[in-house]
Amino acid sequence: MMSTKNVYKPYxxxxxxxxxxxxxxxxxxxxxxxxxxxxxxxxxxGQFAEYSVFGEGESTFCIASSPTRREFxxxxxxxxxxxxxxxxxxxxxxxxxxxxxxxxxxxxxxxxGKNLLFIAGGIALPxxxxxxxxxxxxxxWFENIxxxxxxxxxxxxxxxxxLTEWSQRTDMKLITTVDPGGETPDWNGRVGFVPTIVExxxxxxxxxxxxxxxxxxxxxxxxxxxEKLGFTPNAIFTTLENRMKCGVGKCGRCNVGPVYVCxxxxxxxxxxxxxxxxxx
Amino acid sequence: xxxxxxxxxxxxxxxxxxxxxxxxNRLVAxxxxxxxxxxxxxxxxxxxVFDFIQSDESPKDLVFPRVEPMLAHEYNAGxxxxxxxxEKLQPLPTILFGTRPCDAVALSLLIEFFNEGVGDPFVEQxxxxxxxxxxxxTRADSYCFCTxxxxxPNDSRGSDVLxxxxxNDQYYGIVLTEKGNAFVKKGGDNFIPSEPKDVAQYIVTxxxxxxxxxxxxxxxxxxxxxxxxxxxxxxxxxGTCTYVCPLCSCFDIxxxxxxxxxxxxxxxxxxGFSLFTLHTSGHNPRHIQSERWRQRVMHKFSYIPxxxxxxxxxxxxxxxxxxxxxxxxKEHLCTITKEMTEVKADR
Numbered sequence: 001m002m003s004t005k006n007v008y009k010p011y012x013x014x015x016x017x018x019x020x021x022x023x024x025x026x027x028x029x030x031x032x033x034x035x036x037x038x039x040x041x042x043x044x045x046g047q048f049a050e051y052s053v054f055g056e057g058e059s060t061f062c063i064a065s066s067p068t069r070r071e072f073x074x075x076x077x078x079x080x081x082x083x084x085x086x087x088x089x090x091x092x093x094x095x096x097x098x099x100x101x102x103x104x105x106x107x108x109x110x111x112x113g114k115n116l117l118f119i120a121g122g123i124a125l126p127x128x129x130x131x132x133x134x135x136x137x138x139x140x141w142f143e144n145i146x147x148x149x150x151x152x153x154x155x156x157x158x159x160x161x162x163l164t165e166w167s168q169r170t171d172m173k174l175i176t177t178v179d180p181g182g183e184t185p186d187w188n189g190r191v192g193f194v195p196t197i198v199e200x201x202x203x204x205x206x207x208x209x210x211x212x213x214x215x216x217x218x219x220x221x222x223x224x225x226x227e228k229l230g231f232t233p234n235a236i237f238t239t240l241e242n243r244m245k246c247g248v249g250k251c252g253r254c255n256v257g258p259v260y261v262c263x264x265x266x267x268x269x270x271x272x273x274x275x276x277x278x279x280x
Numbered sequence: 281x282x283x284x285x286x287x288x289x290x291x292x293x294x295x296x297x298x299x300x301x302x303x304x305n306r307l308v309a310x311x312x313x314x315x316x317x318x319x320x321x322x323x324x325x326x327x328x329v330f331d332f333i334q335s336d337e338s339p340k341d342l343v344f345p346r347v348e349p350m351l352a353h354e355y356n357a358g359x360x361x362x363x364x365x366x367e368k369l370q371p372l373p374t375i376l377f378g379t380r381p382c383d384a385v386a387l388s389l390l391i392e393f394f395n396e397g398v399g400d401p402f403v404e405q406x407x408x409x410x411x412x413x414x415x416x417x418t419r420a421d422s423y424c425f426c427t428x429x430x431x432x433p434n435d436s437r438g439s440d441v442l443x444x445x446x447x448n449d450q451y452y453g454i455v456l457t458e459k460g461n462a463f464v465k466k467g468g469d470n471f472i473p474s475e476p477k478d479v480a481q482y483i484v485t486x487x488x489x490x491x492x493x494x495x496x497x498x499x500x501x502x503x504x505x506x507x508x509x510x511x512x513x514x515x516x517x518x519g520t521c522t523y524v525c526p527l528c529s530c531f532d533i534x535x536x537x538x539x540x541x542x543x544x545x546x547x548x549x550x551x552g553f554s555l556f557t558l559h560t561s562g563h564n565p566r567h568i569q570s571e572r573w574r575q576r577v578m579h580k581f582s583y584i585p586x587x588x589x590x591x592x593x594x595x596x597x598x599x600x601x602x603x604x605x606x607x608x609x610k611e612h613l614c615t616i617t618k619e620m621t622e623v624k625a626d627r
Contacts, residue, residue, distance in 0.1 A: 004399035006366035008350045008533070008544070054353035054360060055539035080560040086539070095360045216563060242565065243557050245533045248398045251549070252530030253556050255579060256565070258586040263397070277503050279557075279565040279575075 007248055010052055010097030011037050016072065018092050021158040022151075025123060026088055027064065027076040030098060042101075043067055045108060045131040046239060046267045049100025050247050051075060053086035060244045062266075063101060064126035066133035073098065076126035076158060102247040103266045106131045106211065106237060108138075115144040117203050119222055121194050121214025122151050125158050127239050127266075128213050136172065145172040146203060150194040150218075153182030175201060195221035198229075205230035211237045216280075223270055233271035240266045240280045256280050285476050290330075290449045292470035297325045300375050300466070308342060309377040310335050319376070328378060333421050334596060338383055338526030339376055343391055343406045344548075346523075350402070350533075351544040366401035371409040375463065381435040381442065382426045382594040384414045386526035388438030389590065393529060402546075411459045414439040415451075420484045423597030425610040427486040431594045434483045444479045452479050489610065490617040492581075492591050498616050499582040503574070507619075511612050512573035514605040519550030521576070521599035521609075527592050530556070551575045577612070 017029035032038030044067050052058040059081070065074035079088040090096060108131065116135055120128045135142055147166060151157045157176065166174040177190035177197045190197055194214060203210075210231050212222050219238060226236055242254035242261040249263035257276040259265065273280075288296070301307050301323065309328040311320045317332050319339040352363040379387075387410075394403035417424075417433035426433060436442045440460030443451040452474065455461050464471050522528040532549040536542055549556060552572050558564045566572050580592030593609075600608040 004366075004395075004401040004404050006350065006364050006401050007398045008546070009362060009364050009366075012360055012362070052535075052544075053539065054355070054544075055535050055537050055542040057535045058533060084560070093358075095358075097360075215561070241559070243559055245531070250394065250398075250400070250529070251532070252551065252579075253549070255575070255583065257578075258583045279571070 007099070008246075010050065010058075010099040011041075012095050013073070013098045015090055015092055015094050015096060018090075021076060021160070022156045024079045024088075025076065025156075025158055026079075027074055027126075027158075028087070028090075028096075029065075030073045030075070030096070031071075033095065042070075044101070044105035045134040046106040046127070047101035047103050048127075048247070048262075048266060049073075049075070049098055049102060050244075051077075051083075051087065052097035052099075053083055053090070054097060056086040057083045058097070058099075058245070059083040059087070060241070060247065062127035062130060062239070064129050066130055066137060068134055068137040076123070076129075078123050100247065102262055104264065106134075106239075106267050108134060108141075111135075111209050112141045113207075114142060115204070115206075115208040116142050116146070117208050117210045118145075118147040118149075119194060119198060119210060119212045119214070120147070120149045121218040122156060123158065124213040124215065124218075125149055127241075128211060129159060129162070131211065132166075136169075139171055143207065146175070147172065148175045148177070148194065148197055148201065148203075150177040150179070150190075150192075150197065150214075151182070152179045154178055154184045154187050154189075156182070193221070194218050195225050198222060199225045202229060205232075205235070209235055209237065213239050226270075233274060234269050236270035238268060238270065238273070240268060242266075242280055284455050285474050286453045286455070286464065286471040287446070287474045288443075288451050288453060288467075288471050290451070292467075293443075293451060294325045294328075296467040296470050297322075297328070297375070297377060300463075301325075303466070304372070306372040306374040307377060308339065308374060319379075322377075330378065330415070333417075333419055334380060334424070334598060334601065335383075336598070336602065337524055338386065338596065338598065339379055340387065340390055340526050342374065342376055342410060343387065343403050344394065344529065346548045348402055348546040349543050350546050353542055353544070355540045366405075369402060369405050371406045373409050373411070374406075375411050375413060377413045379412055379414045379439070380596065381414050381416055381433060381437075381439065382431050382596045383526050384412050384438035384442075385431050385435050386438070386594045386596070387412065389594075390527055390529060393588075411440045411463050412438060413441045413443065413460075413463065416442060416444040416479075416482070417484050418445055418482055420486050421597070421601075423601045423608070423610065424486060424595060425489060425597060425613075426595035428489045428491070428610070428613070429591050429593050429595040430492045432483075433486060434479075444482055446477075446479060446482055452477055489614050492585070494617045495581045495591075495613055496585045499578060502616070503578070507615065508574040508577075509570040511615070512570040512607070514607055515552070515569050515573050516605050517552050517554065517569050517572065518604060519552045520602050520604065521607075522550035522552055523548060524598040524602050526594060526596055526598070527580070551579065577609075577616075581613070 013030040254261035394400040584592035
């Protein structure tokens with residue numbers, strides 16, 4: 001008799017909406033085919049899942065929607081490999097696989113009463129969008145909320161519709177930037193690499209949590225800027241994206257030092273990263 | 281059979297094994313295939329090999345097969361139908377006979393690892409149906425180093441019955457578990473109850489080259505040591521060490537077939553392969569072979585000890601016996617414990 005559930009069996013999800021975000025980047029809004037499964041499914045900001053096209057394989061992305069909005073799950077991905085190519089060819093109404101949620105969470109309960117500074121680059125806004133919306137939906141919990149978001153070019157910015165909404169909100173500050181050369185004639189955001197913009201903005205580190213997510217190169221140059229501004233390593237959070245297969249600490253490929261990014265992460269403080277070998 | 285200990289003649293043991301097949305059990309035992317020695321299904325007990333030091337492959341695929349279909353899918357008229365192979369799995373009661381004690385220890389650790397946390401219905405169901413009859417080692421070769429990693433040539437952990445070859449073509453046996461008891465019970469009069477005996481004289485003595493504590497302590501600050509590069513220049517990244525290792529458990533998940541109909545497989549993988557950690561972006565956290573070799577050693581002798589308070593190695597020596605580049609883990613570990621000094625992390 002089988003007493004243990006097969007964790008590798010995904011939920012079936014219907015794609016109810018597809019949004020073209022940027023060249024090669026799409027957002028899927030997903031709903032559980034089985035309503036009961038949808039009702040009992042919960043997750044927290046920072047967690048990820050394995051999304052699959054049956055016959056092609058599974059890919060790991062964060063859950064990009066907020067846990068405060070439970071009617072659907074959203075994910076945003078860039079078409080890069082075999083699975084994301086197959087995903088990108090799916091249409092509204094199609095069925096894909098989804099298993100999760102996996103990993104640890106952003107400890108937003110512990111951030112009550114603090115300023116939040118989000119710094120994201122390129123396709124790394126999705127994992128942050130989840131926690132940004134989570135924080136905005138619980139707006140009273142926090143002091144100032146600032147988002148600094150950059151992409152290679154104006155076209156590469158994701159969630160453009162939400163960036164407009166965020167820029168119009170009076171209870172948060174949004175700074176968008178594009179890499180030099182990526183601007184358009186009517187671009188009225190900033191021009192410059194994310195670490196440079198952070199340096200120019202000089203956000204206060206007092207009572208502030210910084211949440212940083214982006215390509216390795218952006219993270220590498222942003223951490224020192226934050227340290228210079230007085231952020232302590234335990235006040236800087238990031239989320240790692242090692243290659244994963246199982247999501248539950250068994251397949252071994254996301255192992256970095258004694259941790260498994262999939263179950264001990266993906267959320268780490270800079271302090272925790274300093275104690276790990278740089279194999280991420 | 282009320283006694284925990286017994287003796288049995290070689291001939292009677294073969295009769296018992298023949299009978300286990302006759303009553304519908306699956307018998308898996310060491311057999312020769314060309315020059316190699318593998319654990320395979322046995323129909324004729326005469327084909328079982330008793331005189332060997334170590335099999336070429338470990339018996340780990342009995343609980344963790346190299347390719348495991350986990351799921352099948354079928355697309356039909358806008359709907360997707362899934363078949364959960366964990367529900368279909370009906371493993372036959374299996375007698376694994378003739379394992380070395382190190383393999384039995386390794387199997388128990390492997391099963392424990394998969395059952396931890398979210399669990400694994402595939403490994404769990406196979407393990408439940410598995411009875412392990414080990415034979416203690418009366419010989420060893422220069423690759424064996426079980427005593428240096430906390431395992432002994434007559435280690436009883438993981439075995440259901442442990443046999444020790446004694447004089448006059450006989451075995452002295454200890455029943456260690458309920459499953460072992462059931463196996464011996466079915467053998468009836470073939471097993472002669474015996475008082476507990478000290479059979480240490482028959483067991484091979486193997487020099488302790490180092491201790492588990494020595495290795496883990498040395499490795500604690502050795503991430504940036506130049507030794508990793510020196511030791512792995514010969515490594516061709518073939519992954520043999522991980523495939524023959526009784527404890528290596530890393531795997532890949534791959535889909536086969538088409539979007540209309542196909543199957544999702546779990547396959548053995550290796551930290552020695554460059555693709556193991558390669559990101560889609562092209563970034564590879566371990567992009568040269570020495571980093572992958574370091575990962576294998578650190579995982580087994582530093583990370584697993586930190587997480588589970590045990591080593592990821594039982595000293596079976598297969599990785600070194602079968603390495604086409606003649607890399608030797610035991611020698612490497614000796615170097616680590618003797619010469620490696622603390623090197624401060626360079627970040």
